[in-house]
Amino acid sequence: MKALDIKLNEHFGGKVVRKDLTKLVKGNAIVPIYVLEYLLGQYCATDDEETINEGVETVKKIIAQHFVHRDEAQIIKSNVREKGSHRIIDKISVKLNDKEDQYEAYFANLGLSRIPIADAVIREHQKLLSSGVWCILTLAYVSTDEKGTTPWVIESIKPIQVSLTSLEEYKEGRQAFNKEEWIDVLLQTMGLNPEEFTFRSKLLQLTRLVPFVENNYNLIELGPKGTGKSHIFSELSPHGMLISGGEVSKAKLFVNNSSGEIGLVGYWDVVAYDEFAGKTKNTDRGLVDIMKNYMANKSFSRGTQVYGASASMAFVGNTDHPVSYMLKHSNLFDALPKAYYDTAFLDRIHAYLPGWEVQKLRNDMFTSDYGFIVDYLAEILKELRKEDRTNEYAKYFELSDTITTRDKTSIIKTFAGLAKIIYPHSEMTEDDVRELLDFAIECRKRVKQQLQKMDETFEEVDFSYTNKSTGKVTSIETLEVLEHSSPPSFDLSMEQNSDTETPEIATKKEPLKIELIGGQKIIRDNQTGISYDKLFGAYLIGATDIKVIDPYVRLPYQLRNFMELARLISEKKDPEAEVRLHLVTSNNEDYIEGAKDAFEQMTYSLESIGILFSYEFDDFIHDRSIELDNGWKVILGRGLDIWQKTGGWYDINEYIQEKRICKACEITFVKS
Structure with a gap:
């Protein structure tokens, strides 16, 4: 196990689970992760491998024997009838039948409806009155000749929900972790591999949790498909409800004027609208007006009566165009339905998450390490709503x-x-x-x-x-705005020193003079539009002896970066001149042979374009820089490795530097 996993098990034993286990037990069950992890938490909340294996088998059996698949509903009903009673896992919603003066349950997968349920259960679990809660229940069958009665009886029912342990205990456990470790724990809890995310990318993921800890918080995230925008709201917490943006109505969301029933905002901590974007979608203008009032005042009315609620709102949807297009030709709300394309409504949004910065989820972005049982974290987040x-x-x-x-x-x-x-x-x-x-x-x-x-x-x-x-x-x-401003904003942030010079770059029309200045360029996490040429291409002009110091040039993508630098050098040098390019790097026994082979191939390849390449290994270097014999030194905060991982051979980002997403770093220019 990783050191972080060991530490997490040490301080939160019994409240964490290995995140790859959900895939092992899920099978073809269409059930939220929090339901599976609830069961895994009962049997697999440990780091003991033998216990985990036994627990996985137990959970598999529970899912196989008790989870209700729609296509097997009749088999389950038959089992209940033959055995007299049977334990099942299904999504249950309850409605009040005022004519019979009784509450009645509806089973999402089993297909049963209007099954009487005790008043005491509803008083204890009021969320059953909304759009449905996953439950473990014992269903009995009692044959009767009495007309108008049902043979189905709910003997016991328990919503799937971890009982809250001490919030103070949680806070005390947090003190054992530094900021970076804790953020990684939360990412792993969400099922993500933190090694694949920059700090800013991690913040974007964690901001999706803010509606669960803040009352009446309004969040919107618009971006490309496949980035996991709605996953958090459907899978992470039993206190969140994800609904299709096209299925929203005043009665469902706020209050049913006919029956007087309170809608979703009265029962859930978070109501999320999936597929919220779409210009052609029909929307009830009256609903938008009620939402505007609720988002601003935390209340809604039915007739003369005013109700208060604390549910947060989250809106997620897909954009129709790239960011650059929207900034130039329209705006970042361009994809919304006409009724929601309303400045008064949008002004109530507390935060707009830039979904275009979130990478599409790849297999290596998911974790198999430990994280909190999601239902445990959900209960903690619910408690934290009470704090200011x-x-x-x-x-x-x-x-x-x-x-x-x-x-x-x-x-x-x-x-x-x-x-x-x-x-x-x-x-x-x-x-x-x-x-x-x-x-x-x-x-x-x-x-x-x-x-x-x-x-x-x-x-x-x-x-x-x-x-x-x-x-x-x-x-x-x-x-x-920084990325698409002209000229690039990092050029504007350069602080000029007294040492400047102006080289001439020959063009077909006339010489172009570029003033080189000392100073610093700052690149932010997730910034795009950056290339070696834009960063320091002009500083390479006139250099015939170049020394690159970077301890990490060994992995395939790092070797790719170095070859891209060599290509840039060939473009900036005098076609008739030769340039000496020397690399100082470090290595270890796992990579050194492969690196030597790569460097030898580079030597022959680069010679053909007038670059005389050499290299050496130095295990004691730490700083990263490019030293040039034209009087300039470029100090590379992260070395040549300034980009996040691309999607591989079939990702255009692999071939165009400006399309790649950056890691935060600083580049400093010094005149020697």
Whole structure:
């Protein structure tokens, strides 16, 4: 086991499970992960391999014998009749039959309806009155000649839900982990492999949890298909309800005027709308008006009576165009149905998650390591809803006076939600606070920027804050605006020093003069549009002796990066000149033979384009740089490895650097 898995089992024994086990037990059962992990938590919440194997077999048997498949419903009914009673797992919803003055249960898979259920059960588990809850129950069959009665009897019923253990115990356990470890634990709990995500990508995933820890929080995420936008809301928690955006009605969501029944917002912590986008979708304009009022005031009305509720709203859907197209020709809300394409409605959104930054899920992005039983985490998140962390940023920072009340509320709710998720024990440094505040501001600014494009009456807002101890003012910009601004924003951030020179680059028309300056270029997590040429191509001009120091040039993608640098050097050099290119790297016995073979092949290959390549191994190097004999040194914060993994041979990102997603790093230019 990995060190993190061992540590997690040590501090949260009995509350964690190996995440690959759900695939082993699921089979063809169409059942949420939290149901499977509830069962795995009963039998496999351990790191003992023998116990795990036995537990997996037990859970498999339970699923095989008790889970109700729709196509086997008649067989299950027959078993109940023959045996007298049988334990089953099914999704149950309950309605009040006011004519008979009794509650009646409806079975989603078994197909039974109007089965009487005791009032005491409903008082204890009111969510049964909504759209359905997965339950373990004992169903009996009692033959009767009495007319109008049913032979089916619910003997016992228990919603699948972990009983909450101490929140204080959870917070105490958190103290044993640093920030990076804890974030990785949460990613693994969500079934994801944290090694495949940058810090910003991890934040995007964790922000999907904010509706579960913040009351009345409104989140939207629009992006390409296949990025797992709706997975969290359908699989992670029994306190969230995922519904199709086309199936929403006033009665289902808020209150049924005919029966007086309260809708989903009265029973669930989170109501998520799947497939929310789609310009041609028909939408009830009256529903949008009720939603606007609820999202702003946390209440809705039926006649003269006003109801309050705390359910958060999450809207997820697919975009129709690339980000660059939307920014230039329309806006980031372009894909929404006409009725929701309403600035008053959209202004109630607290955060817009950039779904286009989330990579499409590949097999290697899922984990087989340990994480919390998702139902356990769901109960913890529900308890954390009771806490208020919205003002913790104010200890260190002060938001700009131009930020409106609605903008401020949005920012601090996103900040508070992430603080509860990552720092439930409330121990945060100034840098920790700044990190979350920057991200929260960006999520709200994304909303406001689009509203200003849609409606000129929305005024410009200065999304900045002041550090109380230093007086430094920091302005926040959204990543997509940075990427698609012209010229690239990282060029604008260069701080010029006194040493400059202006080389001439010959073109067919006339020499183009580029002023080289010392300073720094900062690349953010998930930024695109970056290439070696844009970063430091001009600094290579005129250099005939180039030394690259990078300890990690050994794996296939790292060797690819180095060859791409060599290609750039060949493009920048005088066609008649030779350039000496020397690589200093480190290696170990697992990779050294393969690296030597690759470097030897490079030597012959590069010689044909006028590059004399040589290399050496040095196990004591740490810094990363490119030293040039034209007087410049480029200090590479991450070395040549500045991009996240691509999707492989059939991913266009493999071939175009500007299309790849970056890791956060800094590039510094020094004149020697």
